[in-house]
Amino acid sequence: MIYSVDVRIEVPVRDTEVTDRVGDxxxxxxxxxxxxxxxxxxxxxxHELERFSERLHEQTILDTARREFAKRKDDDGFSFALKKQAAFKGVVNFAVGNPDELGDIEVHVTVGDPTVDELINYIAPPTEDGRPIDPDER
Incomplete structure (x- = not known):
């Protein structure tokens, strides 16, 4: 059960973009x-990451997500960046390397309870052969 999670999302809006579409x-x-x-x-x-977690599962990119979360993780939470254009289509595409010319969606997750690792395991559980591992079957 997730108790205390704060998610801050920052995304640039360029003069050539429609603000409502970036919001979408x-x-x-x-x-x-x-x-x-x-x-x-x-x-x-x-304060919720359910839809984001669902997309990670549907796209079968749990291992990729875990790697991205680990890159910018500390005791208080983790951060990651997403491509704006993919997000507009409802697709998770992590931004790696140089930022997109329109800018990326920056997501900062602060975890109060449970621990950071427990939240990551909840959003993007560890996998074996690409499938989430059921902790009760270990």
């Missing part, structure tokens, strides 16, 4: 996000 990209993966418009960006807060 965020809400496709994080539907409960409350977005506010700041100069040149949308910033949002949410």
């Amino acid at each position: 990209a965020v809400k496709n993966l994080f539907p409960g996000t409350e977005l506010t418009h700041e100069p040149g960006a949308l910033v949002g807060e949410t």
Whole structure:
């Protein structure tokens, strides 16, 4: 059970982009996000990652997600970046390397309870042969 998770989402909005469409990209993966418009960006807060976790499972990219979370993990949480255009289509595509010219969706997850590792295991469980491992079967 997840008790205390704060998710902050920041995404740049370029002059050539429609703000509502950028907001839709965020809400496709994080539907409960409350977005506010700041100069040149949308910033949002949410407390749930269910839809995002569902997409990771559906796309069978749990191992990729775990690697990305581990890259920017500390005792308080973890961060990752997503491609805006893929998110607009409801697809999780982690941003690696140079940022996209339109900017990436930056996601910062702060975990109060459970632990950071327990939350990561909940969102993107460890796998064996590409399938989530049931902890009760270990």
